[in-house]
Amino acid sequence: MNHILSNKNFNIALLGGGQLGKMFLAEARKLDICINVLDPSADAPAQLGANHFQQGDFKDFDTVLKFCSESNAVVIEIETVNVDALEALEKRGVPCFPPSRVLRIIQNKIRQKTFFKEKNISSSSFIIHKNLKSLRHSISNGSQSLPFVWKIGEGGYDGFGVKVIKNEKDTEDLLEGECIAESLVDIEKEIGVVLARDTKGEIRVFPPVEMEFHANANQVEFVICPSDISEEISNKCKDLAISVAESIEVQGLLAVELFISKKGEILVNELAPRPHNSGHLTIEACNVSQFDQLLRCTCKLPLGKIELLTNAAMANLVGEPGYHGSVEFIGLKDALQVHRTTLHLYGKSQTRPFRKMGHVTATGRNIIDARKRAKEFKSLLKIQSRDHK
Numbered sequence: 001m002n003h004i005l006s007n008k009n010f011n012i013a014l015l016g017g018g019q020l021g022k023m024f025l026a027e028a029r030k031l032d033i034c035i036n037v038l039d040p041s042a043d044a045p046a047q048l049g050a051n052h053f054q055q056g057d058f059k060d061f062d063t064v065l066k067f068c069s070e071s072n073a074v075v076i077e078i079e080t081v082n083v084d085a086l087e088a089l090e091k092r093g094v095p096c097f098p099p100s101r102v103l104r105i106i107q108n109k110i111r112q113k114t115f116f117k118e119k120n121i122s123s124s125s126f127i128i129h130k131n132l133k134s135l136r137h138s139i140s141n142g143s144q145s146l147p148f149v150w151k152i153g154e155g156g157y158d159g160f161g162v163k164v165i166k167n168e169k170d171t172e173d174l175l176e177g178e179c180i181a182e183s184l185v186d187i188e189k190e191i192g193v194v195l196a197r198d199t200k201g202e203i204r205v206f207p208p209v210e211m212e213f214h215a216n217a218n219q220v221e222f223v224i225c226p227s228d229i230s231e232e233i234s235n236k237c238k239d240l241a242i243s244v245a246e247s248i249e250v251q252g253l254l255a256v257e258l259f260i261s262k263k264g265e266i267l268v269n270e271l272a273p274r275p276h277n278s279g280h281l282t283i284e285a286c287n288v289s290q291f292d293q294l295l296r297c298t299c300k301l302p303l304g305k306i307e308l309l310t311n312a313a314m315a316n317l318v319g320e321p322g323y324h325g326s327v328e329f330i331g332l333k334d335a336l337q338v339h340r341t342t343l344h345l346y347g348k349s350q351t352r353p354f355r356k357m358g359h360v361t362a363t364g365r366n367i368i369d370a371r372k373r374a375k376e377f378k379s380l381l382k383i384q385s386r387d388h389k
């Protein structure tokens, strides 16, 4: 049978042209697969390496439908794409990775948590509130106990969609909208499990990683692989991620963010049906990367059996606080001399505080060694701007 790869007309539509798209394109170039990218920014990182780039709004129904109508498959790299357009494309026989049904659940934190509850997937308990007025009313009449974690259903951005609420005053600067109040988990570790599930239901799971958060920015700073947990806990994390993937029947990638509580419970925090920051180090640490697996799913090629080749640590390289404007990399030459590190720059011309501008993956004899190198690299490279201080 003639495979997709021999068909020169085969092409994939990629919705979103950020760094995830850019890394996906790097894989596609290896197999010479045609990828067309849609992104609203003229400056989108994934323009380079795309066969065709169109500046346009992936949230707009007509734009998405038109852009993808001649494609053989659709891939997303951001959750906020127009899901009705994906559904319309599926009805016309264009497969989407993830399927529109999966994206519709994950796009909204309330639907996601409700799904966990319906499917008996272990996750922290929660209460839904229609708006801030009803949330505040429930706090003042005592029916909503404190503390809790407030999460907006949809529309959270840059860490502004999640906040720990300890008293009524903490609700003053929240975004308006339907929200959930989640019980606060006493977190021991935050673990990420990325897996791929193909159209036949075959699943391949990457080793669980540990995500370390930056103390001030609500953002992952380091990702460590493998995570420093027992084999038994690691297997439980993988099994939980697999059961989530099977329940939701994802096709493509699924990143499952987990909490290990101080009491030893393993709870699902949230899902992402796309390449994930916690899977970037699979490029250097594994025989197949998350991007490679996604491409294989999309092209109906067999998924790679995953092997961890080395210990690794990834550090996100973000814009230094206080600097906005044209990016300038200070200390690059020194940073590049840190042994066993690979730098990935996303090609963004403008920096701002904590904007993800690139990442570095370090490998090592053990995770302590790898983390040390990633940290050293990060401390040597400053991402600033001369425009505004």
Ligand code: ADP
Residues within 6 Å of the ligand: 124, 149, 151, 156, 159, 161, 162, 182, 183, 184, 185, 186, 187, 190, 213, 257, 269, 270
């Ligand atoms: P985002 O979509 O912004 O990534 P998350 O739901 O992942 O939001 O929450 C961001 C962070 O907030 C988590 O990584 C975790 O550190 C903390 N967090 C989220 N939910 C809880 C919870 N129920 N209990 C304790 N901390 C939480």
